[in-house]
Amino acid sequence: MKSSVDAAPMTLAATHDGRRKKRLDYRRLLFQIVFLLPAVGFLVVFMFYPIEETFRTSMMQTSALSPPTFIGFENYQRLFASAEFRKGLANVLAWAFWSVVIQIPLAFFIAFSLVAYSNRLTSKLRVIYYMASIMPSAIVAMLGRFIFAPRFGVISTIAQRFGWAWLQNVDFLGDPSKVFWSLFAIATWAYIGFGIVYLMANIEQIPMEIREAAELDGANRLQYALYVVLPMVSYPIRILAIISTVGSLKLFDVPYLMTGGGPVYYSTTLAIILYKQGFVNWRYGRAAAVGVIIFLLSLAFSIAQFSMQRKGGELD
């Protein structure tokens, strides 16, 4: 009897509190919905709906004359059967591999040196190294052709001037065996600045005490770089590796503008094939299938990045 008397006011209080909370919640909820609406709206209209459409279109045969018909995975089969697509896939994978193997060690060397030998000059050098990275890809491509053009380009005219016959007539962008490396060189010029700045930021965060301890132990700069700094920035280096890998899968601007994927299709990439199938040949189905492949490949690499970030605990 006593307990029920006691319980009554409590439940009353609880329901009263609950009701007030509910009224507040309604306002809070409305506010949340209104504030999320623009972002979610943009994503739904310009990203999620198009993703669904890409998957759907990739299973369709499309042409200007007849309505699209469902053909299952035929677009994918056709793609993998074509030498052009296989070359594009091989190119972007090779590009990803070499950018990890060449660009990241170079970026590490420069970043480490700029931090370890820091003086008034190196802080200016950092500004210079990043300068090319801010150039829009159209300008990068323009300067690339300026350097590699046959007969009139920088390399060719210098070779003429010094009479180096072996270099004079090299067709950097027209020779299938050289075009990949010419494009890669100009892209390294353009993209390495980010890696340098990113690694510098991480190296600078290493406490001075660690360096002093290494010096006390008699380590020289090289040993300090390889056995102390390198392991400490292994996480950012992995992130950088994934950024360049995913970037390689999406490669379009510089190769498209400099060679159009040529000669024939020796410097083509997945995105160039997508563009040509979709907006030159108007084969939407085939182009969408390339889009799905780009998406799945970059998703695989991004998941790797995401899980590493979780491990590093940097997301929160």
Added chain:
Amino acid sequence: MRNIDLIAEESAIRHFGGRRGRLTVSELLIMVVLIILALAVVLPLLLPWFFVFKTRLEFSYNPWSLPKQISWTNFREAWIAIQIGQGLLNTLKVCVGAVLCTVPSAAMAGYIFAKYRSRWTEVAFYVVLMGYFVPVHMVLIPLYQLNTKFGLVDSMAGVFLPMTAFGIPFWTIIYRSFFRSLPDDLAEAAKIDGAGHFDVFLRVMFPLAKPATVLAVLLVFIGAWSDYLLSLIMINNQRLFTMQLRIAQFMNAYGVDHMPRYAAAAVIAAAPTLILYIVGHRWILRGTLAGALKG
């Protein structure tokens, strides 16, 4: 952000202090290598100046000599061919549109995800986060069809609206982590004074997030400035061509056969970005760092 800066400056000072006055051979060697590499970065931007004042004939005989006379003909021709003035105007429209759409949307969403955490906002956050992993290349075909449906082909909005959608996830993440680092006390105080949810955001929290906003405005602007692919697909009308489209068009239409004129065009094309960088490099570098360390 300020922390990173401080740490960077401090460590720079300490490293410098420790090494002052002792320049060893290996140090000198590394410095020389660093300077050579820096020259390699700058040279492609400087070399066009050797060619720009020459006629075609002079160029073909003496490409690397100093020009006999300063003639601006190549510049004039390149300027007329690129029409960079109109291109700059179109590019600026895309940039402003992208900034105005991306930054408020991302700030609002990031605020909700930081300060109104519940099960359903977490789910919404993961939905937005998924967008971070989607490359715009994947959806070009449906985007083009969508723009055709909305009548956005051949308009600047047709470029910056999709761009916004693909920029929102990253900036929402940045704003979320920034708002989470702000203490709740100020918001609580304002609430006790009778401010509503919206007032708290607009009058208290958003002004406090100014560093994140400066960063977002700057980097979204630069992203829109550099865009080539979306404009290539969405814009067919030559009058509406952005700066990058005009540069690309010049490359394809005039080619490298008239090298002095091509070099002049390269100088003109790179100039706006170079000026942007020279004026704002401190902000750009700082922004890239903060973005890189958080992203």
